[in-house]
Amino acid sequence: xxxxxxxxxxxxxxxxxxxxxxxxxxxxxxxxxxxxxxxxxxxxxxxxxxxxxxxxxxxxxxxxxxxxxxxxxxxxxxxxxxxxxxxxxxxxxxxxxxxxxxxxxxxxxxxxxxxxxxxxxxxxxxxxxxxxxxxxxxxxxxxxxxxxxxxxxxxxxxxxxxxxxxxxxxxxxxxxxxxxxxxxxxxxxxxxxxxxxxxxxxxxxxxxxxxxxxxxxxxxxxxxxxxxxxxxxxxxxxxxxxxxxxxxxxxxxxxxxxxxxxxxxxxxxxxxxxxxxxxxxxxxxxxxxxxxxxxxxxxxxxxxxxxxxxxxxxxxxxxxxxxxxxxxxxxxxxxxxxxxxxxxxxxxxxxxxxxxxxxxxxxxxxxxxxxxxxxxxxxxxxxxxxxxxxxxxxxxxxxxxxxxxxxxxxxxxxxxxxxxxxxxxxx
Amino acid sequence: xxxxxxxxxxxxxxxxxxxxxxxxxxxxxxxxxxxxxxxxxxxxxxxxxxxxxxxxxxxxxxxxxxxxxxxxxxxxxxxxxxxxxxxxxxxxxxxxxxxxxxxxxxxxxxxxxxxxxxxxxxxxxxxxxxxxxxxxxxxxxxxxxxxxxxxxxxxxxxxxxxxxxxxxxxxxxxxxxxxxxxxxxxxxxxxxxxxxxxxxxxxxxxxxxxxxxxxxxxxxxxxxxxxxxxxxxxxxxxxxxxxxxxxxxxxxxxxxxxxxxxxxxxxxxxxxxxxxxxxxxxxxxxxxxxxxxxxxxxxxxxxxxxxxxxxxxxxxxxxxxxxxxxxxxxxxxxxxxxxxxxxxxxxxxxxxx
Numbered sequence: 001x002x003x004x005x006x007x008x009x010x011x012x013x014x015x016x017x018x019x020x021x022x023x024x025x026x027x028x029x030x031x032x033x034x035x036x037x038x039x040x041x042x043x044x045x046x047x048x049x050x051x052x053x054x055x056x057x058x059x060x061x062x063x064x065x066x067x068x069x070x071x072x073x074x075x076x077x078x079x080x081x082x083x084x085x086x087x088x089x090x091x092x093x094x095x096x097x098x099x100x101x102x103x104x105x106x107x108x109x110x111x112x113x114x115x116x117x118x119x120x121x122x123x124x125x126x127x128x129x130x131x132x133x134x135x136x137x138x139x140x141x142x143x144x145x146x147x148x149x150x151x152x153x154x155x156x157x158x159x160x161x162x163x164x165x166x167x168x169x170x171x172x173x174x175x176x177x178x179x180x181x182x183x184x185x186x187x188x189x190x191x192x193x194x195x196x197x198x199x200x201x202x203x204x205x206x207x208x209x210x211x212x213x214x215x216x217x218x219x220x221x222x223x224x225x226x227x228x229x230x231x232x233x234x235x236x237x238x239x240x241x242x243x244x245x246x247x248x249x250x251x252x253x254x255x256x257x258x259x260x261x262x263x264x265x266x267x268x269x270x271x272x273x274x275x276x277x278x279x280x281x282x283x284x285x286x287x288x289x290x291x292x293x294x295x296x297x298x299x300x301x302x303x304x305x306x307x308x309x310x311x312x313x314x315x316x317x318x319x320x321x322x323x324x325x326x327x328x329x330x331x332x333x334x335x336x337x338x339x340x341x342x343x344x345x346x347x348x349x350x351x352x353x354x355x356x357x358x359x360x361x362x363x364x365x366x367x368x369x370x371x372x373x374x375x376x377x378x379x380x381x382x383x384x385x386x387x388x389x390x391x392x393x394x395x396x397x398x399x400x401x402x403x404x405x406x407x408x409x410x411x412x413x414x415x416x417x418x419x420x421x422x423x424x425x426x427x
Numbered sequence: 428x429x430x431x432x433x434x435x436x437x438x439x440x441x442x443x444x445x446x447x448x449x450x451x452x453x454x455x456x457x458x459x460x461x462x463x464x465x466x467x468x469x470x471x472x473x474x475x476x477x478x479x480x481x482x483x484x485x486x487x488x489x490x491x492x493x494x495x496x497x498x499x500x501x502x503x504x505x506x507x508x509x510x511x512x513x514x515x516x517x518x519x520x521x522x523x524x525x526x527x528x529x530x531x532x533x534x535x536x537x538x539x540x541x542x543x544x545x546x547x548x549x550x551x552x553x554x555x556x557x558x559x560x561x562x563x564x565x566x567x568x569x570x571x572x573x574x575x576x577x578x579x580x581x582x583x584x585x586x587x588x589x590x591x592x593x594x595x596x597x598x599x600x601x602x603x604x605x606x607x608x609x610x611x612x613x614x615x616x617x618x619x620x621x622x623x624x625x626x627x628x629x630x631x632x633x634x635x636x637x638x639x640x641x642x643x644x645x646x647x648x649x650x651x652x653x654x655x656x657x658x659x660x661x662x663x664x665x666x667x668x669x670x671x672x673x674x675x676x677x678x679x680x681x682x683x684x685x686x687x688x689x690x691x692x693x694x695x696x697x698x699x700x701x702x703x704x705x706x707x708x709x710x711x712x713x714x715x716x717x718x719x720x721x722x723x724x725x726x727x728x729x730x731x732x733x734x735x736x737x738x739x740x741x742x743x744x745x746x747x748x749x750x751x752x753x754x755x756x757x758x759x760x761x762x763x764x765x766x767x768x769x770x771x772x773x774x775x776x777x778x779x780x
Contacts, residue, residue: 060655060658064651064655068651154516157516168698169698169699169700171486171492172484172486173483173487173670174670174673176700177673177700289646289647289650289651290646290650291646292673294646294670294671294673295483295644296644297646297647299641299644330648334648334655335651335655336655393635393636
């Protein structure tokens with residue numbers, strides 16, 4: 001099925017973020033996307049108006065969501081490239097660390113754009129290492145990945161001692177501040193023009209204004225670059241011969257081999273591309289989100305990226321939705337933690353919607369379970385005035401759980417993922 | 428073909444191992460021992476000090492470097508023969524390093540940083556004849572000297588500075604990890620603000636909850652929190668977030684003139700970039716070097732019993748910096764407050780109300 005390059009509309013679509021909508025068969029893909037986005041925004045707006053938590057759709061929160069989604073999304077994209085070619089890449093975190101180090105080094109020595117390039121190169125180095133181990137030597141993918149997660153930080157520490165120890169502001173665990181920075185762009189007119197509209201706090205209209213402002217105010221050129229990379233990767237994987245071959249290898253390398261596809265070479269290509277994406281995510285973290293390399297800076301974002309890839313069903317569209325979701329919950333927790341209790345209400349409304357669909361389809365057991373969960377969320381919303389800080393930290397994880405629970409579970413990894421491949425040993 | 432593969436894998440293995448070895452092997456034992464070689468009395472020269480740093484080791488331009496400075500000071504006054512310094516590259520190394528020092532006959536042995544609490548407990552119990560010392564944590568054993576700081580007192584002074592300097596009457600605090608230790612900073616800071624500007628409000632936010640120590644190494648999150656605070660009208664933010672603090676400084680740079688940040692632990696103005704320096708009002712200083720120096724001095728004087736020493740304003744264990752000259756006009760008021768705290772006229776709280 002993946003051997004035919006049919007651009008099936010369903011393949012372009014993010015997984016249903018708000019449950020039932022994605023299953024509507026009648027509409028073309030882009031219309032379904034529009035329905036999902038508008039519907040989600042309407043629900044958010046309703047929650048905001050009821051709870052008065054204006055941080056939910058404010059420009060600041062949306063802007064932060066976009067920024068914070070980039071490293072996770074790029075790591076996840078790295079995961080897609082590797083796993084689509086059949087290589088499990090648990091070493092994304094280590095490759096990302098290499099990206100943060102080389103990115104910060106390049107940004108300090110030559111300037112931020114060179115830093116991004118160097119970060120990509122650093123990640124590619126990690127990818128190459130993984131490819132040599134898993135493709136050439138058939139090392140177990142998990143073991144090689146774990147090794148890279150150890151080697152990456154070790155190498156970064158080793159290089160820091162050499163490069164930064166004597167520098168002012170640098171040390172064995174951090175780099176000096178980068179020189180220069182990547183420009184932010186603000187679309188003139190829109191951002192300031194919509195501000196008064198956002199400040200009115202009207203139903204829906206102000207939320208649209210907040211989201212549009214968030215996406216047009218102080219957006220780093222590197223963020224735009226990340227979006228371009230995501231679209232380009234999507235095109236590469238689904239609309240080019242290379243992409244078709246790559247995905248075919250992930251499904252059945254021996255079939256691909258019998259058709260004359262250079263399996264080993266493409267496997268190398270996929271894993272190195274994977275490292276490059278993770279490296280970009282790491283470099284973005286140390287150059288744009290921060291201004292230095294700092295040991296331990298990635299804080300598990302490579303693993304979150306891997307989870308996002310699974311959540312997105314090994315597809316760029318779903319990955320983007322997942323990364324934005326993580327970015328949003330992170331941004332909300334950091335910037336407007338007083339708005340977090342309103343998410344209880346959001347969860348309750350989502351549960352009610354899902355339960356309604358279940359009833360319509362006569363799945364009464366599922367409906368009653370979901371309604372019970374919804375009732376619990378509603379009670380939570382009504383009884384909790386202000387969430388203790390210790391609970392608001394959990395926002396990203398709770399949001400993920402709720403969304404995973406309410407969205408359908410039709411995930412399918414590439415068939416030959418994680419399996420060893422030896423040329424000419426078809427069976 | 429097969430042989431070249433085997434050769435290649437061998438090369439890969441060797442290079443990987445040597446890489447790891449290089450990454451872990453930054454233990455330094457060439458310290459300031461040569462600075463005070465030939466003077467003072469001979470019975471003192473038997474003190475073999477073992478210093479176990481926290482991650483980063485000598486050269487971190489922060490906590491560990493301050494400890495190293497204290498060791499160098501003690502070495503130059505007492506003439507210590509070859510003190511041994513070890514720094515861990517991962518968490519499990521702490522206990523191993525302490526054991527290594529104990530087996531090597533080092534006495535006293537100092538574990539730098541709160542993360543040594545468990546490992547010092549274990550190793551000190553097993554070696555009752557050796558004197559251990561901790562910094563920033565308390566281990567209740569008869570052979571452990573605990574050095575804790577009155578962070579709330581130093582934080583009180585920078586809080587008072589913020590209260591005097593604010594024009595928006597909105598002040599922020601960013602904590603790295605929500606631990607009891609970091610809450611002491613918040614409590615003192617808030618009390619200091621209220622002392623000099625009773626109608627100011629302080630917005631406090633922690634990066635991660637207790638147990639998740641990534642909050643000390645996440646400048647990106649600190650920057651996001653600080654940016655939101657500045658956008659909300661806050662004009663001065665104090666951080667107690669270790670390595671995340673540069674994110675605050677970056678947010679202050681991005682927010683522009685009139686937005687200030689306050690550093691922590693060391694005089695952060697000195698290691699900041701020129702654009703950041705324009706926004707660093709002052710720093711709350713913890714003098715780890717005083718703790719290390721005094722510990723070694725006390726040992727040399729024969730004081731080996733377990734106790735807890737509080738390094739407060741009186742002991743010159745905490746203070747504030749004036750680099751940049753942004754608070755030169757208020758230092759007399761701050762010093763007045765400092766005297767009152769030392770005299771006991773002002774009692775600084777240790778936990779946020």
